[in-house]
Amino acid sequence: DSGVTQTPKHLITATGQRVTLRCSPRSGDLSVYWYQQSLDQGLQFLIQYYNGEERAKGNILERFSAQQFPDLHSELNLSSLELGDSALYFCASSPRATGTGYQKLFFGSGTQLSVL
Amino acid sequence: LAKTTQPISMDSYEGQEVNITCSHNNIATNDYITWYQQFPSQGPRFIIQGYKTKVTNEVASLFIPADRKSSTLSLPRVSLSDTAVYYCLVGDPVKTSYDKVIFGPGTSLSVIP
Numbered sequence: 001d002s003g004v005t006q007t008p009k010h011l012i013t014a015t016g017q018r019v020t021l022r023c024s025p026r027s028g029d030l031s032v033y034w035y036q037q038s039l040d041q042g043l044q045f046l047i048q049y050y051n052g053e054e055r056a057k058g059n060i061l062e063r064f065s066a067q068q069f070p071d072l073h074s075e076l077n078l079s080s081l082e083l084g085d086s087a088l089y090f091c092a093s094s095p096r097a098t099g100t101g102y103q104k105l106f107f108g109s110g111t112q113l114s115v116l
Numbered sequence: 117l118a119k120t121t122q123p124i125s126m127d128s129y130e131g132q133e134v135n136i137t138c139s140h141n142n143i144a145t146n147d148y149i150t151w152y153q154q155f156p157s158q159g160p161r162f163i164i165q166g167y168k169t170k171v172t173n174e175v176a177s178l179f180i181p182a183d184r185k186s187s188t189l190s191l192p193r194v195s196l197s198d199t200a201v202y203y204c205l206v207g208d209p210v211k212t213s214y215d216k217v218i219f220g221p222g223t224s225l226s227v228i229p
Contacts, residue, residue: 002159033214043160043203043219056215090159103209104150107159 003027004108006091012114018079021111025072025093031055032074033094033105034066038087049074081115088112118143118206125224134191136223138204141185146208149180149187154201154222163202164189191225199227 003026013019025032034046045058049068060066063081068074078085088110094103121139128134140149148167152160153175164171166178166187177190191198201222 002161004159042221043154045215045217048214056213058215088157092159103214104162104165105152105160105214107161110157110159112157 002106004093004106006108006111010112017081021076021089023074023091026106029093029095031094032068033092034076035090036087083115086115120204122204122223127226128194129228131193134194136189136202139186140206143184147206148209150205151189152203194227196227
């Protein structure tokens with residue numbers, strides 16, 4: 001158990017809908033990262049938050065947004081869903097205090113999103 | 117950033133030692149090498165990280181030659197539970213952020229009974 005909690009584990013929805021994925025980082029970790037993993041794209045970095053502020057951004061679609069709350073949990077919002085958004089979405093957290101740099105990541109078990 | 121190249125897949129029998137090599141010809145002076153393991157439908161798990169020579173922990177060993185242009189992850193006496201995808205990553209722990217670090221396709225290791 002990595003200590004990172006993601007909910008829900010599975011999500012089935014229809015095209016055009018909006019969903020919210022939730023992540024609770026390990027106790028004490030200030031950074032949260034979101035990744036998308038699909039069969040054809042591999043593990044893709046989406047976005048990083050550090051102590052409530054966006055710190056790094058990857059190839060995240062404009063239809064996707066995220067935030068980190070004062071209690072450090074994070075949510076990833078996916079809207080106007082398309083079939084191609086079906087994937088495993090992972091959240092990770094890291095312990096380094098500064099929120100910068102290449103750090104050891106602890107991943108959650110993921111949310112499997114199926115868009116029908 | 118240093119690009120990494122590793123075999124797409126490998127097969128091994130149970131009980132054998134498995135060595136997965138990663139090439140990173142353009143590794144920078146301050147870059148470290150990190151390996152992650154991912155089981156099906158689970159998030160990646162940090163295995164080991166090193167800068168030079170040899171690093172060993174309870175899971176694996178990491179061998180890095182003097183020129184640091186490659187590294188080898190060594191898994192001793194693999195079992196069926198070691199069947200997973202193994203990712204080699206290279207980056208500067210201080211300056212490189214994860215938006216610049218690419219996991220790549222990794223090496224899919226299949227352990228055969």
